[in-house]
Amino acid sequence: MRQKKFNNKILPLSGKIYSYSYRILGNKDDAKDVVQDIMLKLWDNRKDLDRYENPTGYIMRTTRNYCIDIIRKNQKHRTEEVNESHMINFFHEDNRLEIDESMKYIRKIIKTLPSVQQEVVVLKDFEGFTNEEISEITSLGENNIRVILSRCRKHIKEQLINKYDIKNPL
Amino acid sequence: MKKNIDQIDKEYNDFIEYSKVDIPNDIQDIALEKIKLSQKNKFNKIIKWSSGIAAAALITLSINIIHKNHDYNQKYPYSQQLTDSQKKAEFENALKIINESLCDNTPREEVAYEDDNFKIIFTKK
Numbered sequence: 001m002r003q004k005k006f007n008n009k010i011l012p013l014s015g016k017i018y019s020y021s022y023r024i025l026g027n028k029d030d031a032k033d034v035v036q037d038i039m040l041k042l043w044d045n046r047k048d049l050d051r052y053e054n055p056t057g058y059i060m061r062t063t064r065n066y067c068i069d070i071i072r073k074n075q076k077h078r079t080e081e082v083n084e085s086h087m088i089n090f091f092h093e094d095n096r097l098e099i100d101e102s103m104k105y106i107r108k109i110i111k112t113l114p115s116v117q118q119e120v121v122v123l124k125d126f127e128g129f130t131n132e133e134i135s136e137i138t139s140l141g142e143n144n145i146r147v148i149l150s151r152c153r154k155h156i157k158e159q160l161i162n163k164y165d166i167k168n169p170l
Numbered sequence: 171m172k173k174n175i176d177q178i179d180k181e182y183n184d185f186i187e188y189s190k191v192d193i194p195n196d197i198q199d200i201a202l203e204k205i206k207l208s209q210k211n212k213f214n215k216i217i218k219w220s221s222g223i224a225a226a227a228l229i230t231l232s233i234n235i236i237h238k239n240h241d242y243n244q245k246y247p248y249s250q251q252l253t254d255s256q257k258k259a260e261f262e263n264a265l266k267i268i269n270e271s272l273c274d275n276t277p278r279e280e281v282a283y284e285d286d287n288f289k290i291i292f293t294k295k
Binding site: 156157 | 178181189191205
């Protein structure tokens, strides 16, 4: 891949890499470092990128693994093996004051979902990735992703319906 | 608080919007800067390696020249460079010249040794 193609096709993904790594790591400076390191890695291996028609999934997968490595390094004192998805916390505490009760409640609902489901919801609804890209990032099948998304959205809706005591919602 | 289903959808969408990460405007520039810096470092490394190799080649060449020159100058100073057997051979040769000069009936001069301060000549009459 030549520099011009790299600049046009890969470099614009910096924002997505930043957003995704910020969600995983919960720190702006760390997310910036991840963008730099991932972009440098991609630049060094730019010949391999030509193999991918849509390299977004591959790049986000690389980003995810890199962030998990960072979390692992920070948690090296822990001896027990932890599942990758369980290591990721997509909803870090934020200090913004304008968040209202309903938003807090939705966040709470999503946080109660199993970690794999949380990740799929975040990637689809919050980050806007396609099912194909999510499949490459998470190594889950596309059908499985569709099922997870449908269940999660239904679960979130049901929880909200119950909270607000809506009769005959359909 | 009573809400309807549309409000719930709206709340979920608002939450998605609220949860969007603010991406710094210069994030691409930051990434590009890192790549450029890395390229610059690689270039500097290549220059350093090339300079090192050139310096090593120059040193090797210099050593070779010095060594060759040393071989060329090996005979000087004369007395220090000759081995004992060579000195013996030279001495025998000198004696041979003297002997030939003495035996030869033709009148002539034979220079046995000469330097800036000293000269030995055998004269046959």
